[in-house]
Amino acid sequence: MLTTTSAQQCPYIAADVEGTDAEARARRAQGNGGEPTLAFDRNTPYVDYAGIDTLLRLQNPRTDEPAETTFIIATQVMELLFVLVQERWEAARDALEADDVPGALAWLRRSAAAQDVLNDSWRLLGDMTPTQFNRFRDSFGEASGFQSYGYRKLEFVLGNKSAAMIRPHKGMSGVADELRELLERPSLYDAALRLLHRRGLPVPGEAVERDWTLEYEPDGRVESVWAAVYADDRPGNDLFLLAEALVDVAERVTRWRHLHLMAVKRTMGGKPGSGGSNGLTWLARNVEKDVFPELWSLRGIL
Template identity: 40%
Template sequence: MTDPYNPARDGAQMSFDGRMSYTDYLGLDAVLDAQHPLSTAHDELLFIVQHQTSELWMQLALHELHAARDTLQAKDIRPAFKLLSRVSRIFEQLNSAWDVLRTMTPSDYTTFRDSLGQSSGFQSAQYREIEFLLGNRNVAMIRPHAHRPDLETRLRAELDKPSLYDCALARLAQAVPLPEAALARDLTKPHQPDETMQAAWAKVYRDPAQYWDLYELAEKLVDLEDYFRRWRFNHVTTVERVIGLKRGTGGTGGVSYLKRMLEVELFPDLWHLRTKL
């Protein structure tokens, strides 16, 4: 009988007294001690972990989106393509998480729903910042964060900056002449379909070889919104499956509110131009 395999014989580090370990580096004591169910219901831990991990993925998405926006304002925009692709993959990961949450039945959810009080994903400051950064801006959506001056300040600061799509339009204007008025807009408002912008993007799509960087940028943005829309749709489906048409814990219409969000277009010109090509 052979002895059990000992990784130390192959040089694996086995002693961490006073040295950084995996747990230390990742701060796992804090991360794994951040789940505090308020009921005895079995499925409450699933609900908490689902939302906490979603917030971690959104933190990474914001990290990548801020970098992508900075890159679009630099000389070479091509490094932004990788960043945007990564955000699309993040939303693919977030999409898969709904499959786990959907294993929770309406009966399971009712055993702890009252413990949530008025808390709701509607109040996610990171999700709101992602929407603002991508261009879906609504000052009224800052109000749920008024009790946290740090979060309110961060969201208001985002509204003072050009959105990711604003930066894409600025790069478009460098290659395809646009009237000054076409780029002048209230940064606190969401993007609306614009015939001038669609005509400019159509020029890019009709000659990809000449405008390859812009062409690829446009497709990366469409890809990102595609995954974002799927995430929203899966959110609606999951909520309807679990609570039906009840109001959300945060006071929204629940499914009716989420269905309204499905109509939002982040980069409207890139979708509308397709009909004209």
């Protein structure tokens, strides 16, 4: 920790320390006459803080096709947003495990906002034609969004678990470890069901303590529990608010999957995927798979 004495001994450090407080900012604004600072001896603080130089060096198209740059940027934007969404889903999960429903609701609202931006990022690719895509497709070889460990982490946090999905990343030890940790932990939906159980609702024991590495299987008894929650839709029922917040998340996930499907359909049709899948058929199966299944099936019985 920087002491007052060490700051006095180094005027440059002292200036940096002073420059971090509100009074220093006010003095700077007054000294500038309300205008922004224009003189810097090196990189601007903005560039250093956000790593802008590094960020802008990460676009390295392999062809002369302009659409390839768009494709790379859209992919990178999505990967950054995966990190943000994961952070918020995990925070919501941890809040539920701590019986903090208001905290979980706040994190789920924030995650929905990030998901909206994530879904809108598909618009960057919305007008890409098959001919444009074909001019650079061969340049990325076997690269495929299926290999995104950021997206795989999201699926694991949601509860779409599969140990086999770690295999593409086994050569990346740190990544494989992170995925394995998420595989072995309760998902966001598991945490919600465990909360309902602690509140005294008849959630079956198999949903409260089970092998978390296995994908969640829908249960009619869980559907009945959620139906009981929906029977009390007063604004003060935090469990009802939780259910609807989870539906908000799930709907956005399904929308993202559908937008992915349509982007692929528009640019390459029914051709095989670059990562070895059958392309549209594989993506369509994901679209049809409900996230938090009983929250959707109960709508047919209410």
